Amino acid sequence: MTDLAFVRSDLVDAKPPPHRTSGAWAWAQKNLFATPLDTLLTVLGILFLLWVVPPIYNFFIGHAVGPNGTVEECRMETAGACWAYISSEMEFFIYGFYDIPEHWRPNIVFALGALLFIPLLMPKVPFKRTNAVLFLFVYPIVSYYLLAGGVFGLKPMPTEKWGGLLVTLIISVVGITLSFPIGIVLALGRQSKMPVIKTLCIGFIELVRAVPLISVLFMASIMLPLFMPQGMTIDKLLRALVGVTLFTSAYMAEVVRGGLQAIPRGQYEAGASLGLGYWQRMYFIILPQALKHVIPGIVNSFIALFKDTSLVYIVGMKDLLEAVKTKNDTALEWQSANTATTGYLFAAMVFWVFCFGMSRYSIFMERRLNTGYKR
Amino acid sequence: MTTLDTGPAAAPRVSFFNDPVIRGIIYQVVVAGLLIAFIVWIVGNTAANLAAQNKTTGFDFLWKTAGFDISFALFPWSRASFYWEAFLVGITNTLLVAFVGIIFATMLGFTIGIARLSSNFIVSRLATVYVETIRNIPLLLQLFFWYFAVLKAMPSVRESILLPFDSFINQRGIFVPRPMPDEQFGFVWIGVALAILAIIALRFWAKKRLETTGRRFPVFLSSVALLIVLPGLVWFASGASVAFEPPVLERFNFKGGIQLPPEFVALLFGLSIYTASFIAETVRAGIQAVNKGQTEAAQSLGLKEGDRLRLVIVPQAMRVIIPPLTSQYLNLTKNSSLGAAIGYPELVNVFAGTALNQTGRAIECIALTMLVYLIFSLLTSVIMNWYNARVSLVER
Numbered sequence: 001m002t003d004l005a006f007v008r009s010d011l012v013d014a015k016p017p018p019h020r021t022s023g024a025w026a027w028a029q030k031n032l033f034a035t036p037l038d039t040l041l042t043v044l045g046i047l048f049l050l051w052v053v054p055p056i057y058n059f060f061i062g063h064a065v066g067p068n069g070t071v072e073e074c075r076m077e078t079a080g081a082c083w084a085y086i087s088s089e090m091e092f093f094i095y096g097f098y099d100i101p102e103h104w105r106p107n108i109v110f111a112l113g114a115l116l117f118i119p120l121l122m123p124k125v126p127f128k129r130t131n132a133v134l135f136l137f138v139y140p141i142v143s144y145y146l147l148a149g150g151v152f153g154l155k156p157m158p159t160e161k162w163g164g165l166l167v168t169l170i171i172s173v174v175g176i177t178l179s180f181p182i183g184i185v186l187a188l189g190r191q192s193k194m195p196v197i198k199t200l201c202i203g204f205i206e207l208v209r210a211v212p213l214i215s216v217l218f219m220a221s222i223m224l225p226l227f228m229p230q231g232m233t234i235d236k237l238l239r240a241l242v243g244v245t246l247f248t249s250a251y252m253a254e255v256v257r258g259g260l261q262a263i264p265r266g267q268y269e270a271g272a273s274l275g276l277g278y279w280q281r282m283y284f285i286i287l288p289q290a291l292k293h294v295i296p297g298i299v300n301s302f303i304a305l306f307k308d309t310s311l312v313y314i315v316g317m318k319d320l321l322e323a324v325k326t327k328n329d330t331a332l333e334w335q336s337a338n339t340a341t342t343g344y345l346f347a348a349m350v351f352w353v354f355c356f357g358m359s360r361y362s363i364f365m366e367r368r369l370n371t372g373y374k375r
Numbered sequence: 376m377t378t379l380d381t382g383p384a385a386a387p388r389v390s391f392f393n394d395p396v397i398r399g400i401i402y403q404v405v406v407a408g409l410l411i412a413f414i415v416w417i418v419g420n421t422a423a424n425l426a427a428q429n430k431t432t433g434f435d436f437l438w439k440t441a442g443f444d445i446s447f448a449l450f451p452w453s454r455a456s457f458y459w460e461a462f463l464v465g466i467t468n469t470l471l472v473a474f475v476g477i478i479f480a481t482m483l484g485f486t487i488g489i490a491r492l493s494s495n496f497i498v499s500r501l502a503t504v505y506v507e508t509i510r511n512i513p514l515l516l517q518l519f520f521w522y523f524a525v526l527k528a529m530p531s532v533r534e535s536i537l538l539p540f541d542s543f544i545n546q547r548g549i550f551v552p553r554p555m556p557d558e559q560f561g562f563v564w565i566g567v568a569l570a571i572l573a574i575i576a577l578r579f580w581a582k583k584r585l586e587t588t589g590r591r592f593p594v595f596l597s598s599v600a601l602l603i604v605l606p607g608l609v610w611f612a613s614g615a616s617v618a619f620e621p622p623v624l625e626r627f628n629f630k631g632g633i634q635l636p637p638e639f640v641a642l643l644f645g646l647s648i649y650t651a652s653f654i655a656e657t658v659r660a661g662i663q664a665v666n667k668g669q670t671e672a673a674q675s676l677g678l679k680e681g682d683r684l685r686l687v688i689v690p691q692a693m694r695v696i697i698p699p700l701t702s703q704y705l706n707l708t709k710n711s712s713l714g715a716a717i718g719y720p721e722l723v724n725v726f727a728g729t730a731l732n733q734t735g736r737a738i739e740c741i742a743l744t745m746l747v748y749l750i751f752s753l754l755t756s757v758i759m760n761w762y763n764a765r766v767s768l769v770e771r
Contacts, residue, residue, distance in 0.1 A: 045497035210752035355511035
């Protein structure tokens, strides 16, 4: 009757329990000593750490001169990083040559910015629209008049005196907020069916993306004054802003294009069949989906922009990096073997904190907006 | 029952202004008109400004004597050289640092990218720390660090640090011995060429054998062996020799050997280390993009570990890796322009910097500089398109 050749009637003996599946030792066996090669790598890794970590620790903390130290301590043979130098020059690194009695003005700008920007980042805080309008339209005007002065009895402060972290933040915030809409418009133009607009957008994007930022900045700082009517001068900071913004918007356009291409045709057609016009279609249907797709790319461009603000140094702007380098080269009273290194490490840490923060925030947003694609 | 009118629909009546075709034309005419007006305005302003400053325009300055020094050039350079020669020096210096940097960055980047995926906890964490640290610090800052804080802090010439192979490092850069092959050495190059030809033939033969008999031949190992053995035999047979001229410390500086200026070394270090962190991410993403099912399918086909990687995983990962990898190469080339900040005489420094300042021909200098980068970029994208077309998935 049965075609089965073999049917087992008795149970197989139970296998012994696995040796160890949890606990520190099992973890180490799995992650550190799985194979002989792994063991070798682990040993090499530990040796490397032993070789690298103590000197780094000693330089940064162990033998470092604290913020209240003196230059004599920094000049000692065994001294590590000279944090005293940083703390004594901190004001210059943040404000540049901005008049010291007027430092409260940039401080208000910083505080206002944080007050408006941080709630914008937190998804749970209400009044997003009001907040965004305040941040994007009111805040820049208030900040400009507060920083530049000349109204309401404020002492005029030319942009040549601005410097340090203040300028770095101004360039990156303005660059980010302006390049985003310009980038979207360029990306839409690139997808357009109108040949003239399409060619213009492609030409601009490809030209800008092909050349290094320095050459764009050189162009902005040298050629922009030539392009303007005679007698009209453009502020140096404005020139750098124009260069940085144009450069970033080309990159932004390509990122946004990636998102637009990921939207199925059906979405465009559905929008059209609802009777929406082009801009309504884009604003209500296409862009919300497309931008969600490309958040990592957008944040990457922002991080790149933030790092690239340091390049304005080459066209003679006074950003954070320039402030640090100037002090390294000129602060003779702080001269010691490690002063310059400490200065650069400080600048590196500031940049790192901002960039790393942005990348973490993008991961957080990505998870939050990842609606409907979770598996 | 009602009947639907299914007769030919009348053309929808749209007012003249709402016709999308007409609208499109109007928009384009408006945009083109605005653009032309803008250009005319700019050209007019520029001409007026230049006239007011008594400046001339044109590319005739290229054939004038440059009269400035360039600290590092691959071919003879003197103050009597012309501006077009300065242009060439800039291009070759840019290409040199980009080429060497690409090689280093690729090696470092692939190592770290693979290390990030390692199952070994320590290795993967070390790689993560590297990537997250380097990627988030501006390149210019890293260049300053290498140049001002590391290389410029090296001891003076008198107290140079001795490195292996008779090399020295000091404030003025790295000094390495100069290889001096004798006349017989030409035969060794012929040997190398022969070995390469033999390897190509071997590949053909091995492929043919694989297709007819199904048996594989260890092509890679035998190629390496050929490349070492054949030139080696020629070397012994011809009695060629290579003498090394080591750098020797004289009163004020080293004599002999090859001097790698600190600007070059710092730029090379900075570019390679910075770009490697991006390449590592590209590599990691590429490998992770290969579906796990591919690994399992290869295993169920009974492929060995090495074959699985070589025949199944790597070809698919490479398809994902190569396009962003080339754009990283292009980025490295463009970023080499930051050498201008530490005084490495690359294109931007020499041409958009010194030459521009001396001649005052801002528009011409910047246009030429941008043109060179534009050509690099176009070449890269042509090659990329060709590659993409070659490896793209052929689907039904």
